[in-house]
Amino acid sequence: MSLTYLEAIREAQARALRDDPRVIIYGQDVGAFGGAFKATKNLAGEFPGRVMDAPISEDAIVGAAIGAAIEGMRPIVEMQFADFSTVGFNQIVNQAATLFWRTQVPCPITVRLPFGGTSGSGPFHSQSLETIYAHYPGLVVMTPATVEDAYSMLLEAVAIDDPVIFCEHKYLYYHLKADKLPTEAVPTGKARIARAGRDLTIVAYSAMVHEALAVAEELKTEGHEIEVVDLRSVKPLDTDTVMASVARTGRLLCVGESWPWGGVTAEVVARVATEGFALLDAPPMRLNAKDTPVPYHPNLWAAHRPTARSIAAAARKLLRQ
Amino acid sequence: MVQAADSVAVRFRPVAAGTAVFSELCTSAFRWMLLARLLDEKFASLYRAGKIHGGVFLGRGQEALSVATALALRPGDVFAPLIRDAAGRLAFGDTALDAARTYLGSALGPMRGRDGNVHRGKPREGLLPMISHLGAMISVVNGILLARRLKGIQGTVGAASIGEGATSTGAFHEALNQAAIEKLPLVLVVANNHYAYSTPTSRQFACDSLVDKAAGYGVAGHRVDGTDLEACLKTLQHAADQARAGRGPQLVVAKLLRLCGHGEHDDAGYIDPKLKTSPVGRDCLKVAEEFLLQQRWADAATIAAWRKEKTHEVEEAVTAAQREPTPDPYEEDWTALSSGQLREGNE
Numbered sequence: 176m177s178l179t180y181l182e183a184i185r186e187a188q189a190r191a192l193r194d195d196p197r198v199i200i201y202g203q204d205v206g207a208f209g210g211a212f213k214a215t216k217n218l219a220g221e222f223p224g225r226v227m228d229a230p231i232s233e234d235a236i237v238g239a240a241i242g243a244a245i246e247g248m249r250p251i252v253e254m255q256f257a258d259f260s261t262v263g264f265n266q267i268v269n270q271a272a273t274l275f276w277r278t279q280v281p282c283p284i285t286v287r288l289p290f291g292g293t294s295g296s297g298p299f300h301s302q303s304l305e306t307i308y309a310h311y312p313g314l315v316v317m318t319p320a321t322v323e324d325a326y327s328m329l330l331e332a333v334a335i336d337d338p339v340i341f342c343e344h345k346y347l348y349y350h351l352k353a354d355k356l357p358t359e360a361v362p363t364g365k366a367r368i369a370r371a372g373r374d375l376t377i378v379a380y381s382a383m384v385h386e387a388l389a390v391a392e393e394l395k396t397e398g399h400e401i402e403v404v405d406l407r408s409v410k411p412l413d414t415d416t417v418m419a420s421v422a423r424t425g426r427l428l429c430v431g432e433s434w435p436w437g438g439v440t441a442e443v444v445a446r447v448a449t450e451g452f453a454l455l456d457a458p459p460m461r462l463n464a465k466d467t468p469v470p471y472h473p474n475l476w477a478a479h480r481p482t483a484r485s486i487a488a489a490a491r492k493l494l495r496q
Numbered sequence: 497m498v499q500a501a502d503s504v505a506v507r508f509r510p511v512a513a514g515t516a517v518f519s520e521l522c523t524s525a526f527r528w529m530l531l532a533r534l535l536d537e538k539f540a541s542l543y544r545a546g547k548i549h550g551g552v553f554l555g556r557g558q559e560a561l562s563v564a565t566a567l568a569l570r571p572g573d574v575f576a577p578l579i580r581d582a583a584g585r586l587a588f589g590d591t592a593l594d595a596a597r598t599y600l601g602s603a604l605g606p607m608r609g610r611d612g613n614v615h616r617g618k619p620r621e622g623l624l625p626m627i628s629h630l631g632a633m634i635s636v637v638n639g640i641l642l643a644r645r646l647k648g649i650q651g652t653v654g655a656a657s658i659g660e661g662a663t664s665t666g667a668f669h670e671a672l673n674q675a676a677i678e679k680l681p682l683v684l685v686v687a688n689n690h691y692a693y694s695t696p697t698s699r700q701f702a703c704d705s706l707v708d709k710a711a712g713y714g715v716a717g718h719r720v721d722g723t724d725l726e727a728c729l730k731t732l733q734h735a736a737d738q739a740r741a742g743r744g745p746q747l748v749v750a751k752l753l754r755l756c757g758h759g760e761h762d763d764a765g766y767i768d769p770k771l772k773t774s775p776v777g778r779d780c781l782k783v784a785e786e787f788l789l790q791q792r793w794a795d796a797a798t799i800a801a802w803r804k805e806k807t808h809e810v811e812e813a814v815t816a817a818q819r820e821p822t823p824d825p826y827e828e829d830w831t832a833l834s835s836g837q838l839r840e841g842n843e
């Protein structure tokens with residue numbers, strides 16, 4: 176059996192629905208149609224009444240999920256694209272994220288965001304929004320990079336009592352495959368050493384992990400051993416694992432697909448610089464997308480976000496210092 | 497507490513105009529209105545004395561509509577009040593003490609000093625704690641109603657309050673449309689008090705009456721004189737009954753006037769004096785009092801005794817809240833997550 180990242184997400188939802196009667200799925204076209212990406216394929220048929228088509232009303236979709244959560248359900252919301260979650264932003268950051276803190280009543284909703292660039296998708300179907308959600312207290316932000324994590328972290332997201340923003344990368348949907356579903360998993364909040372090395376640490380998450388791994392492979396032929404840290408969740412952010420890696424390598428490059436102002440890469444660099452300055456043999460570096468909307472044309476798109484090529488160039492520069 | 501006894505006794509019996517039970521409902525409603533008015537006035541005076549952090553927002557002039565909304569509900573129902581709902585909150589089960597605690601920042605209140613003034617509630621008891629963002633509570637009520645349906649629980653009604661200003665939000669539109677699609681037992685109560693802060697209705701909507709919107713959403717619409725307690729009780733009871741009977745969302749639009757500033761910081765100098773002297777500017781508490789007297793459901797002495805009793809209740813609540821501890825920053829856990837294992841350290 177072989178399974179894609181997307182199929183793992185579908186399987187995780189099927190299992191969540193099967194194991195827990197409190198789980199429901201709500202989103203546009205998720206019912207009989209099975210979702211824009213088919214992440215809920217056949218689920219409406221298998222679990223009648225629990226996989227519900229929603230109107231194009233992101234605010235009300237999230238609001239209703241919050242209400243259902245107050246009532247003891249475990250709703251999974253599918254945003255058709257991460258980009259449209261901004262229409263439901265208020266409910267996510269002001270209602271869901273504050274509920275427990277204000278009232279001690281938890282808000283166990285999972286909001287699935289199909290995110291990240293695929294060429295040809297343009298400015299409004301390509302965004303990476305993990306940064307803005309991570310900024311708000313009260314939210315957990317997951318960014319799985321592997322099929323196994325897509326599966327186990329989504330199950331964990333549903334089980335967690337807090338609102339979870341589940342960022343699933345659209346490029347990985349079809350490009351990643353695994354032989355089987357995991358039976359156990361590292362808990363959320365723990366980063367993973369995706370590849371061990373001693374010369375340079377590349378910290379990445381989601382699709383960028385695979386670009387970083389390609390770079391590590393390439394630079395091996397030049398005699399460098401690169402360590403790749405997969406953050407898995409950007410909030411909580413596993414500073415300990417990052418710091419321990421930098422202690423081994425003395426060099427840090429942090430890569431993210433979202434925009435350069437602030438964000439996950441800035442946060443990682445800031446934490447290492449403030450808490451682990453003495454561990455660094457060279458100034459830390461960060462790579463992000465360019466500070467423009469995400470372009471449509473593949474020529475522009477490929478140059479907009481970090482790629483194995485631009486990461487390799489940055490890594491070489493850092494290794495020379 | 498006296499309050500609980502007051503409402504529950506009357507709330508469940510079927511009500512028809514002119515019956516003894518309706519007289520009980522009216523007097524009960526009046527007593528809640530009186531308590532709300534006196535509590536509001538107390539908060540206003542505490543505000544003027546500098547004893548309250550942050551703003552004070554009153555429901556003066558809107559008590560009849562607010563109490564009627566709550567009294568149309570039963571235990572197990574859901575209520576999402578807004579800033580002008582002092583009366584409805586109390587009738588639904590909120591207490592003068594919790595109101596005072598939230599305004600005065602008691603650590604023992606439902607919000608423990610983390611949120612203040614009208615931002616209080618107990619979601620598990622069906623009383624939703626409003627966030628400031630107007631329109632946002634309606635879909636949350638929808639979600640609770642949807643979940644009840646999924647769980648096979650029948651007969652729940654959810655009521656949400658909204659001002660005419662907030663009918664202009666996308667959230668209002670999305671939520672009412674959502675409720676209509678799902679045919680949810682939602683009673684959406686619009687208090688058209690003619691001003692959203694300083695903005696008159698002419699800058700808010702262009703339809704003749706907000707109730708016209710009901711047809712557009714495919715829901716039932718009701719209009720009511722928000723200054724008239726009797727009319728409010730009957731209309732809201734009818735709307736809740738319709739919702740409970742499975743006839744889908746009910747949009748109730750009441751006309752009235754806010755008889756105070758937007759908050760106590762606001763002198764409301766923008767309110768058209770002609771409106772104040774028009775029927776819409778009547779004080780619903782006075783109208784209700786006159787109605788009770790005229791029906792002989794209460795006499796002046798009884799009403800004076802109620803006023804005394806409620807004044808005492810307010811004083812007791814405020815005094816108790818003032819004696820309670822305030823939140824201690826060193827005792828705070830400073831985390832917004834309930835999952836301990838996912839908490840990040842604070843600097």
Ligand SMILES: Cc1ncc(C[n+]2csc(CCOP(=O)(O)OP(=O)(O)O)c2C)c(N)n1
Nearest residue numbers: 580628629630659660661662689691692693
């Ligand atoms: C989405 C949103 N925008 C702005 C505000 C600021 N605000 C608070 S109350 C208010 C006026 C509300 O008017 P209305 O809905 O008519 O209710 P009323 O105050 O008259 O009861 C405004 C603009 C807000 N709370 N939420």
